[in-house]
Amino acid sequence: MTEEKWGEVREGLRRAVGASNYKSWIEPLEFDSLDDGVCTFRVATTFLGNYVSTNFGDQILFHLNRAGQTVQRLRFQTANIARPPASPAAEPAEPAAATDEVEFRPEARLTFDRFVVGKSNELAHAAARRVAEGGQVAFNPLFLHGGVGLGKTHLMHAVAHEIAQRDPSKKVIYISAESFMWRFITALREKKMMDFKQMFRSIDVLMVDDVQFIAGKESTQEEFFHTFNYLVDSGKQIIISADRSPADIRDLEDRIKSRLQCGLVVDLHPTDYELRVGILQSKIDYYEGIYPGVTIRDGVIDYLAHRIVTNVRVLEGAMTRLYAFASLVGREITVELAQDCLADIFKASDRKVSIDEIQRKVCDHFNIRVSDMIGPKRLRAYARPRQVAMYLCKQLTNRSLPEIGRHFGKRDHTTVIHGVRQIEKLMQTDSQLADDVTLLRRALEA
């Protein structure tokens, strides 16, 4: 394949993945060679290669083959390419000077309309909407936290879209904490701190993604703290995201933790089955637009939502691969096709936690004995942890309800259903219980 051909393929990819993804992830790839069905690209970092392979590999394969190249596999070779750190967000791919305006155009598809709301993300969604409406917002900052691929970045971009629509004069900036640090260090080196400060302090809404990244980086934390204080004191809105709550970010100074906590801290919980179904259904139109003529059989969405429980990004990756593959081989998408085509994703997503492990962890947490949990006693002190464990078994294992019941002293599956529902209901009103369950879940998934 020639460089030129790759140029053509890239154009197709630009339309398929969107301008922002294209700039961050596809443009930095340098075509190296195509031998024996293996297409090799040079990339600046291993991370870039891995990310592209996981998230865009199927689309690249599809577009290469559609352009007449016979490619079965992609290979990413780390080479000495001078590139800035890639970020999954819509930041410029070329290294900007520390004091250049942060260029930010929210990704077109990341709007509130396309964000599917379920129990696990409804509070985060409502808070983001409230911030987007503007006016006096009682909580500043809004701190969104949760595991990977659960929609934090999506919500931030959605806020930016909404604000731009309501008041285009507002300066809304989204930046990853990594990029913030990089700009700060460069400004220090180039003795341009005044310009740096000026630039960040002229913002109306500042969004910082993955703030856990600055933990342990003392001078960056210090500067972040000053910027943060200045903006909040000037009545400007800040939205922060991280993979965990402020209190749980190690090596973050206490004064920063407490400032981050003084607004509204909202957790995006892992998705439940219903939300996964909703998200997959909402994406069908999008995929049908990219792969016209490919149809998906009833039952496939349910199957995927049941099998893939990790995060929404993986769900999307599975859909992309299915559509690309079905389009390539001219077949409709069936459960059988999904089984063939997604075996590796299913394997990675298969829950490995056992019922025994869940019971032990829950008992440790509530300080009771496993024999009491599975025994006949109905005291609240045993019944509640039992229901929590049943709920976690339903969420974290592929075991059927009767199987779960058998592990809890041969209880009937209706008892398990009752226990699961009870916990779901209580988590809405009892924040202590909700925290307990979240903590246990994270510990078991870790």
Ligand SMILES: Nc1ncnc2c1ncn2[C@@H]1O[C@H](COP(=O)(O)OP(=O)(O)OP(=O)(O)O)[C@@H](O)[C@H]1O
């Ligand atoms: N509720 C949702 N409805 C529709 N799409 C969603 C939802 N949640 C996540 N997604 C999609 O899943 C993908 C990953 O989401 P996003 O990048 O916002 O995750 P994140 O929480 O920021 O993850 P990370 O911590 O890895 O950056 C995106 O393509 C996003 O559009």
